[in-house]
Amino acid sequence: MAFITLNKAHLFHNLHILVIKAGGKEKLMAVLKDNAYGHGLRIMAELCHEFGLKRAAVKNVEEAKSIADLFDEVLVLVDAVPTEKLAHNISFSAHSYAMLESLHDGENIHLSIDTGMHRNGIKENEIERAMEIIVQKKLQIKGVFTHFRSADELNSEFFWQRSLFERAKKRIKALAQQYGLPKIAFHSCNSAGLLRTDTLGDDAFARVGIAMYGYNPLHPSFNPVLLKPVLALWAEKLSTRVLKKGERVGYGGVYEAPYDEVISTYDIGYGDGFFRFNGITSIAMADGSVSKGRMSMDSFCLGGDAKEVCMFENATTLAQEFKTITYEIPTKLSPALKRIII
Ligand SMILES: *Cc1c(COP(=O)(O)O)cnc(C)c1O
Secondary structure (H helix, E strand, O other), X not given: OOEEEEOHHHHHHHHHHHHHHHOOHHHEEEEOHHHXXXXXXXXXXXXXXXXXXXXXXXXXXXXXXXXXXXXXEEEEOOOOOOOOOOOOOEEEEXXXXXXXXXXXXXXXXXXXXXXXXXXXXXXXXXXXXXXHHHHHOOOEEEEEEOOOOOOOOOOOHHHHHHHHHHHHHHHHHHHHHHHOOOOOEEEOOOHHHHHHOOOOOOOOEEEEOOOOOOOOOOXXXXXXXXXXXXXXXXXXXXXXXEEOOOOEEOHHHOEEOOOOEEEEEEOOOXXXXXXXXXXXXXXXXXXXOEEOOOOOOOOEEEEXXXXXXXXXXXXXXXXXXXXXXXXXXXXXXXXXXXXXXX
16 A cells, blocks of 8 residues: 655754744744645644644644644634634634624634735735724734745845735734734744744744745755655555567557566556656656656556655655646645655
């Protein structure tokens, strides 16, 4: 059976570096959304808890409930307003007036501010009205946040959005004082933001995803920080055969043996969340062996007869091969694959 390994030493190495950068374990929120970027939500949450992190962010209420026992606070980033009342340590991201209005009275929220990404959040000139709704509905405003659209790019937009967030902060702090609200946690940096900046300023924490999993999203011209990929994907052999010279393997028969060669079939396919190889270009495994022909839904072929093969332990080259970002390679992997901590 195919399986995923999660390298605990690598995870802790990455977290250690990020904690130093952020200024303490309480200043990192582990972003565990989408099944922890495909790594496995519960298993990664337990490791983050063991490391000593106190906060996590997830995609939806279902994910939040499954790890709420491990953290002081779990923030739901992207979900429709829940009909049920949430546990005391689950907070909900409010991205609009409409969401604020439809939330249960008294719910814990983090208010999302649009500082230029224009994906989510209220605008700066809507802050007064939003705070009014919050006070009227006795929503517990635990945090206020924004998200950077270009923290990982070679331009200055990060600084432009940051200054807009600072301005919004001032307005919110003044209103919070006026209404006598408890202290609000402000947060803005994702991995790229944290790695790019020298200080979190008075932000309470950074929301870190991809860097924790071992990928540095910044251009190499920034001071490089060595992070180590946590996840590796392994496939196991199903069968071995000799492909005679001129025989063609797999759907469409796109690969033809140039000479008699040994090939084996392995138990990962695009049904497991791996990108489908089209057989026109061959895909290299971690050990350098190359795919033969098209990938099927549940299997693919490779030269040789190794019992198991590591398909990747670093998603960077695969991401280039499939013209995507490193995030997408692990995130797509099926939750049904077995995860093993090494
Ligand atoms: C996914 C996400 C993050 C984490 O981003 P990384 O680039 O993986 O660090 C942070 N904040 C929000 C709002 C997100 O959606």
